[in-house]
Every structure is written in C-alpha cells, then in structure tokens.
Amino acid sequence: MRAVQIDRHGGPEVLTVRHIPEPVPAEGEVLIAVTASSLNPVDWKTRAWEVGPPLPATLGWDLAGRVVATEDPGYQVGDEVIAMSAQIATGRGTWAELVSLPAHLLAPAPTSLPLTEAAALPLAGTTALQALRAAELGPGERLLITGAVGGVGALAVQLARHTGAQVDALVSRPEHRSAALELGAERAWHRTADLPTGHYHAILDTAGVDTSNALARNGRYVSISDTPLPAVPGARKSYVQENATDLTHLTELIDTGDLRLRIAEHHSVTHIRTAHEHFEAGGLLGKVLITF
Numbered sequence: 006m007r008a009v010q011i012d013r014h015g016g017p018e019v020l021t022v023r024h025i026p027e028p029v030p031a032e033g034e035v036l037i038a039v040t041a042s043s044l045n046p047v048d049w050k051t052r053a054w055e056v057g058p059p060l061p062a063t064l065g066w067d068l069a070g071r072v073v074a075t076e077d078p079g080y081q082v083g084d085e086v087i088a089m090s091a092q093i094a095t096g097r098g099t100w101a102e103l104v105s106l107p108a109h110l111l112a113p114a115p116t117s118l119p120l121t122e123a124a125a126l127p128l129a130g131t132t133a134l135q136a137l138r139a140a141e142l143g144p145g146e147r148l149l150i151t152g153a154v155g156g157v158g159a160l161a162v163q164l165a166r167h168t169g170a171q172v173d174a175l176v177s178r179p180e181h182r183s184a185a186l187e188l189g190a191e192r193a194w195h196r197t198a199d200l201p202t203g204h205y206h207a208i209l210d211t212a213g214v215d216t217s218n219a220l221a222r223n224g225r226y227v228s229i230s231d232t233p234l235p236a237v238p239g240a241r242k243s244y245v246q247e248n249a250t251d252l253t254h255l256t257e258l259i260d261t262g263d264l265r266l267r268i269a270e271h272h273s274v275t276h277i278r279t280a281h282e283h284f285e286a287g288g289l290l291g292k293v294l295i296t297f
C-alpha cells in the first residue's frame with residue numbers, strides 16, 4: 006500500500022510516497038481504508054524539525070475512512086469513521102492507504118458530509134474544543150480568538166459562540182475579516198494595536214501573537230501555539246489529547262448544522278509536496294485536504 010513517509014527532516018522534497026507493507030490489526034484495533042486526511046501545522050513541523058518518532062516515519066494525524074477489518078466488536082466492516090492519531094508521540098501516522106488504530110480513538114464520521122471533507126475535523130476540532138474548555142468561559146463572557154480563520158481558530162469561533170460567549174477575532178490580513186464575521190465573530194481586527202486594552206475575560210491564541218494587553222485583570226490566557234507565553238498571571242498552554250468522546254461530540258455538531266468546515270484545497274496524495282508548499286505559504290481560508 007502507499008504511504009507518505011520521510012527518511013530525514015527537511016523541506017517538502019523529503020516527502021516520499023512509497024509502498025510499504027499493509028498493517029495487521031492487533032487485538033482491540035481496527036483497520037481503516039483511508040479516504041482522506043488533512044494538513045495541520047504539526048505535519049510540516051514534524052517533517053522539517055528534528056522532532057517526532059524514529060525515521061522512516063509515516064506522517065499525518067487526521068483520518069476519515071471505512072473499516073475494512075476489525076479486532077474490536079464495537080465496529081463492523083463498512084463503518085465510516087474519523088480519528089485523530091497523535092503521530093508525533095506514537096508514530097501512528099495516518100497518511101497511508103490503510104491504517105490500523107486502537108478502536109478507542111475512533112468516532113463515527115458525520116453523516117451530512119462526504120468523508121473527504123470530514124477529514125478536516127479531527128485534529129483542528131479536538132484542539133479547539135479542548136482549548137476552549139481550558140479557557141473556562143462563562144455565559145456572556147468576552148473572548149478574543151487570534152488566528153480566527155485558521156484551522157483551529159475557525160472552529161473555535163463557532164464552538165465558543167455556542168457557549169454563549171461574545172467572540173471577537175484577530176486575523177492576519179484585512180481581507181480575512183469578513184470570513185471571521187461569517188463564522189460568528191462580532192468584531193474582527195487585523196492589527197493587535199487596534200485591540201481594546203484590558204477588555205477580554207479570556208483570550209485563545211492560535212496564532213502565536215502576544216495580545217495580553219487586551220486581557221482583562223484576572224482574565225484567562227490560553228495558547229496552543231509554539232511561541233512562549235506572555236508574562237500574565239495564569240497564562241497557560243493547551244495541548245491536544247486523543248479523545249474519541251470529543252470527536253463524537255464534534256461529529257454531532259456537524260450533523261446538526263451547528264459546526265461548519267471550510268475547505269480551501271483538495272490534493273491527491275501523489276501531490277503531497279505541492280499540498281505542503283501551499284499550506285506553508287499561508288493566507289488560505291480553509292483546510293487543505295489529501296485524498297487517497
């Protein structure tokens with residue numbers, strides 16, 4: 006079967022689509038024929054930086070596909086599933102035609118979307134949900150989300166609105182402001198200098214930009230980015246955890262129409278290098294998908 010692997014760290018040129026042996030599911034695992042995955046920043050960072058599992062390694066965290074064999078009684082051949090696999094820690098990459106994962110990582114795929122689009126949900130959605138939980142929002146509180154039209158930010162804006170929060174957005178460029186408003190943000194800024202001082206009960210930083218001047222006294226500052234936290238009391242990082250209960254909740258929100266995914270580009274896995282180049286260039290509105 007085909008898989009996207011790296012033998013060394015570097016630019017998109019180190020990505021290789023090669024044939025490797027098919028995985029055999031162990032007890033409690035499910036073998037999935039992958040329909041699609043998506044690109045997340047962790048994928049290019051694992052490719053480019055000296056991080057991640059021993060090489061050669063198969064990359065990829067997101068997965069949407071169909072069960073083709075199962076060693077877990079909870080699944081049947083043909084079931085449509087999604088999953089997030091913490092590849093950097095476990096080495097279980099999802100960019101392969103067949104992937105075997107522990108059943109406890111899987112959730113039903115949304116029924117209202119094609120599997121190709123559902124692949125945009127797992128990592129970004131789980132990260133947004135868990136980071137918002139860490140922000141401990143109360144009803145009516147004011148929240149600022151930075152990187153608000155990015156993969157995580159776009160879902161976080163929508164999820165935060167469902168909690169009753171008043172959500173404002175910081176985006177990277179003026180032409181992205183309208184997309185943030187469409188997601189449910191009340192105001193959208195593109196310059197940190199314009200943000201109201203001491204205004205927000207909570208800030209969720211997905212862009213690695215210091216907006217702590219806009220945080221109210223005793224506010225909560227949660228960051229998912231790699232950049233150092235600003236020196237504000239209680240500022241904390243949120244790191245995404247594999248969690249099928251969260252994924253199932255996200256699936257339900259998609260199927261009730263309460264959560265929307267935006268897709269910027271689809272690429273065949275054979276064009277994985279181009280997909281990385283486009284993604285790293287930035288400026289996209291929506292996720293980059295890879296189809297198998």
Ligand SMILES: NC(=O)c1ccc[n+]([C@@H]2O[C@H](COP(=O)([O-])OP(=O)(O)OC[C@H]3O[C@@H](n4cnc5c(N)ncnc54)[C@H](OP(=O)(O)O)[C@@H]3O)[C@@H](O)[C@H]2O)c1
Pocket residue numbers: 045046047128129132151152153154155156157158175176177178211212213214228229230231243244245246286287288289
């Ligand atoms: N801690 C965790 O568990 C975890 C989980 C998931 C992701 N992450 C990290 O979180 C970050 C965001 O992930 P993602 O998937 O949302 O990435 P993404 O899809 O690339 O989105 C990032 C967004 O931030 C915008 N941005 C960049 N600089 C900005 C600035 N100065 N002001 C406002 N917006 C700015 C980008 O705009 P442009 O495209 O125009 O640059 C883009 O819209 C990445 O660093 C990723 O590695 C961490």
